[in-house]
Amino acid sequence: MSQQVLILPGDGIGPEIVVEAQKVLDVVNSKFNLGLVCDEALVGGAAYDEFGSPLPESTLAKAQAADAILLGAVGGPKWDNLEDRELRPEKGLLGLRSGLELFGNLRPAILYPQLAAASSLKPEVVSGLDILIVRELTGGIYFGQPRGIRTLENGEREGFNTYVYSESEIRRIARVAFESARKRNKKLCSVDKANVLEVTVLWREVLEQMAPEYPDVELSHMYVDNAAMQLVRAPKQFDVMVTGNMFGDILSDAAAMLTGSIGMLPSASLDKNNKGMYEPCHGSAPDIAGQGIANPLATILSAAMMLRYSLNHAQAADAIEAAVSDVLDQGLRTADIYSEGTHKVSTQHMGEAVVAAL
Amino acid sequence: MSQQVLILPGDGIGPEIVVEAQKVLDVVNSKFNLGLVCDEALVGGAAYDEFGSPLPESTLAKAQAADAILLGAVGGPKWDNLEDRELRPEKGLLGLRSGLELFGNLRPAILYPQLAAASSLKPEVVSGLDILIVRELTGGIYFGQPRGIRTLENGEREGFNTYVYSESEIRRIARVAFESARKRNKKLCSVDKANVLEVTVLWREVLEQMAPEYPDVELSHMYVDNAAMQLVRAPKQFDVMVTGNMFGDILSDAAAMLTGSIGMLPSASLDKNNKGMYEPCHGSAPDIAGQGIANPLATILSAAMMLRYSLNHAQAADAIEAAVSDVLDQGLRTADIYSEGTHKVSTQHMGEAVVAAL
Numbered sequence: 278m279s280q281q282v283l284i285l286p287g288d289g290i291g292p293e294i295v296v297e298a299q300k301v302l303d304v305v306n307s308k309f310n311l312g313l314v315c316d317e318a319l320v321g322g323a324a325y326d327e328f329g330s331p332l333p334e335s336t337l338a339k340a341q342a343a344d345a346i347l348l349g350a351v352g353g354p355k356w357d358n359l360e361d362r363e364l365r366p367e368k369g370l371l372g373l374r375s376g377l378e379l380f381g382n383l384r385p386a387i388l389y390p391q392l393a394a395a396s397s398l399k400p401e402v403v404s405g406l407d408i409l410i411v412r413e414l415t416g417g418i419y420f421g422q423p424r425g426i427r428t429l430e431n432g433e434r435e436g437f438n439t440y441v442y443s444e445s446e447i448r449r450i451a452r453v454a455f456e457s458a459r460k461r462n463k464k465l466c467s468v469d470k471a472n473v474l475e476v477t478v479l480w481r482e483v484l485e486q487m488a489p490e491y492p493d494v495e496l497s498h499m500y501v502d503n504a505a506m507q508l509v510r511a512p513k514q515f516d517v518m519v520t521g522n523m524f525g526d527i528l529s530d531a532a533a534m535l536t537g538s539i540g541m542l543p544s545a546s547l548d549k550n551n552k553g554m555y556e557p558c559h560g561s562a563p564d565i566a567g568q569g570i571a572n573p574l575a576t577i578l579s580a581a582m583m584l585r586y587s588l589n590h591a592q593a594a595d596a597i598e599a600a601v602s603d604v605l606d607q608g609l610r611t612a613d614i615y616s617e618g619t620h621k622v623s624t625q626h627m628g629e630a631v632v633a634a635l
Numbered sequence: 636m637s638q639q640v641l642i643l644p645g646d647g648i649g650p651e652i653v654v655e656a657q658k659v660l661d662v663v664n665s666k667f668n669l670g671l672v673c674d675e676a677l678v679g680g681a682a683y684d685e686f687g688s689p690l691p692e693s694t695l696a697k698a699q700a701a702d703a704i705l706l707g708a709v710g711g712p713k714w715d716n717l718e719d720r721e722l723r724p725e726k727g728l729l730g731l732r733s734g735l736e737l738f739g740n741l742r743p744a745i746l747y748p749q750l751a752a753a754s755s756l757k758p759e760v761v762s763g764l765d766i767l768i769v770r771e772l773t774g775g776i777y778f779g780q781p782r783g784i785r786t787l788e789n790g791e792r793e794g795f796n797t798y799v800y801s802e803s804e805i806r807r808i809a810r811v812a813f814e815s816a817r818k819r820n821k822k823l824c825s826v827d828k829a830n831v832l833e834v835t836v837l838w839r840e841v842l843e844q845m846a847p848e849y850p851d852v853e854l855s856h857m858y859v860d861n862a863a864m865q866l867v868r869a870p871k872q873f874d875v876m877v878t879g880n881m882f883g884d885i886l887s888d889a890a891a892m893l894t895g896s897i898g899m900l901p902s903a904s905l906d907k908n909n910k911g912m913y914e915p916c917h918g919s920a921p922d923i924a925g926q927g928i929a930n931p932l933a934t935i936l937s938a939a940m941m942l943r944y945s946l947n948h949a950q951a952a953d954a955i956e957a958a959v960s961d962v963l964d965q966g967l968r969t970a971d972i973y974s975e976g977t978h979k980v981s982t983q984h985m986g987e988a989v990v991a992a993l
């Protein structure tokens with residue numbers, strides 16, 4: 278009874294950080310006898326360079342066949358000026374999300390006590406921070422039709438996109454959020470712009486309709502501008518936040534940055550059967566690629582999330598998370614989380630320290 | 636040669652704070668012999684209660700005739716459940732913006748040195764903060780057609796909005812931003828999501844086309860998710876930011892909250908002739924309305940902005956701003972900006988202190 282894991286290193290620092298996560302997976306695989314079988318494929322700019330497409334059919338097929346996917350990151354300046362926008366690395370990522378129907382994006386923003394000093398916020402504002410942002414990932418304005426750039430009768434051009442959600446799309450992501458809140462501190466804040474946008478009027482209505490099914494969860498609503506403010510002012514007021522694709526993109530990045538250590542934050546993108554793709558919250562950081570200084574911990578923690586949510590190996594996930602905490606306790610830090618009095622290490626050293634701690 | 640100023644107190648704390656700004660205006664009016672003639676009208680919930688519409692025709696007509704408009708704030712729970720969404724207070728505000736073609740929204744985020752402690756961010760991250768956010772205010776997804784909630788063939792409902800910008804709409808707001816940057820530190824960061832949304836691909840293209848006209852301004856581009864992150868991480872990297880209506884709504888609130896004293900921040904909304912509407916960045920705060928504890932300084936500073944941008948009385952504007960700085964130096968604080976060792980005062984006391992300082 279083996280489980281198939283597809284590894285997609287991607288671009289920039291992707292390959293460097295994924296290789297460390299792979300080492301960690303190998304160790305728990307044998308230690309806990311998990312029966313994981315790993316395969317690898319190209320996506321993003323790396324896939325474009327090799328196959329002329331950011332999401333080759335063979336990669337999508339492998340991803341569809343796998344039980345779970347671990348992704349590094351995609352994108353870089355090398356491909357930013359590709360004329361045909363469909364060929365850019367990001368399209369590989371968006372194609373995977375929609376091709377695999379990974380509508381449920383879980384983005385935790387957790388402040389590691391060992392790294393409290395890294396935050397740009399005052400310690401009392403962020404200490405103990407633990408928010409989960411649930412972002413809808415296969416709908417909304419990211420995928421809405423019609424879209425494009427057209428020429429008007431007066432000769433000038435106009436760009437347009439469509440922000441659209443159906444009741445069923447809202448309901449399935451809301452369910453993920455209510456269930457997540459139930460397993461945590463039972464507070465769910467839904468973020469919309471219902472005072473202006475009709476699509477989010479429907480969003481709010483569906484959330485309200487579902488609330489009676491979750492009497493143990495306290496549901497509230499907040500406009501997105503206020504949510505952005507409250508994240509800066511008093512982020513600990515939040516437990517779980519749920520929102521659409523575009524607002525989720527913005528708020529999850531802001532929330533991640535509250536911790537000051539985005540190099541530590543994993544994410545999961547799940548389909549309706551909890552099959553998922555796992556990736557660090559940070560990007561491909563082309564500016565530091567190949568230098569061996571990137572932080573592999575977000576990817577290692579993404580692997581732990583993968584074991585927990587998609588592969589049902591909670592014990593192995595716990596072990597990885599404990600090992601990460603351990604190396605932080607030892608004072609090991611990559612450059613992005615380094616502070617005086619700690620010990621600066623390379624990507625590889627950090628990966629191996631986690632392996633050793635296991 | 637008199638100038639007409641229309642005062643719109645609005646809802647919640649609106650009337651209390653506007654009355655203090657009016658006192659300040661009266662003083663500079665006679666002191667500097669400005670020849671301002673003030674009139675008043677209803678907007679928002681207050682207008683709905685009296686006339687059944689959040690923007691009565693008489694109010695719009697007066698606004699059109701005026702040289703400048705000073706607004707308190709609109710909205711409150713009393714009107715949140717109005718069945719007909721067109722009658723809600725926010726629609727009065729949106730109707731004024733679009734009816735007067737106030738496409739250029741200037742939202743400064745400035746940290747007053749006297750209030751540095753109020754920020755949730757570390758002092759070294761925000762001290763000296765001075766950002767100007769230029770937000771497009773009469774287009775984008777706020778006004779895009781088609782929009783609504785429809786029933787699909789399968790019987791479920793779908794909400795939809797349209798995010799749309801034409802080249803000329805982009806060009807005119809970009810011009811406001813380039814000109815503003817030219818008067819400041821000559822750095823302009825345009826915020827978009829050009830890796831996903833076609834409408835912002837056009838946005839970026841138009842900004843790039845215009846850049847050669849402003850060789851003295853350094854133009855950069857940033858994705859909105861990264862901009863939200865960078866505002867939290869290192870906000871002082873920004874001088875002027877320009878973006879569309881929706882992203883501007885979110886980012887300007889986040890930026891304002893970086894200062895920790897949103898009760899201090901004014902805003903201007905300008906048409907192509909620099910006629911404008913001026914209002915505090917904060918909302919109508921219905922929870923504290925009528926208690927005499929609201930901070931009138933953002934509205935008083937909005938009046939100063941009005942004198943500067945629309946009425947060409949820079950000297951009077953300077954005087955008001957100096958008087959505000961003065962009362963802060965005296966240690967006077969309304970509740971929202973109070974900290975130990977300062978002197979807590981009421982809305983009215985604060986207004987009168989500014990008058991006295993003049």
Ligand SMILES: CC(C)[C@H](C(=O)O)[C@@H](O)C(=O)O
Binds near residue numbers: 367831
């Ligand atoms: C790379 C980009 C298309 C992507 C997104 O906008 O979803 C990224 O910002 C993210 O949040 O995963």
Ligand SMILES: CC(C)[C@H](C(=O)O)[C@@H](O)C(=O)O
Binds near residue numbers: 472473502
């Ligand atoms: C009240 C609301 C419609 C408005 C907006 O979204 O523009 C407000 O948030 C603002 O920023 O002025």
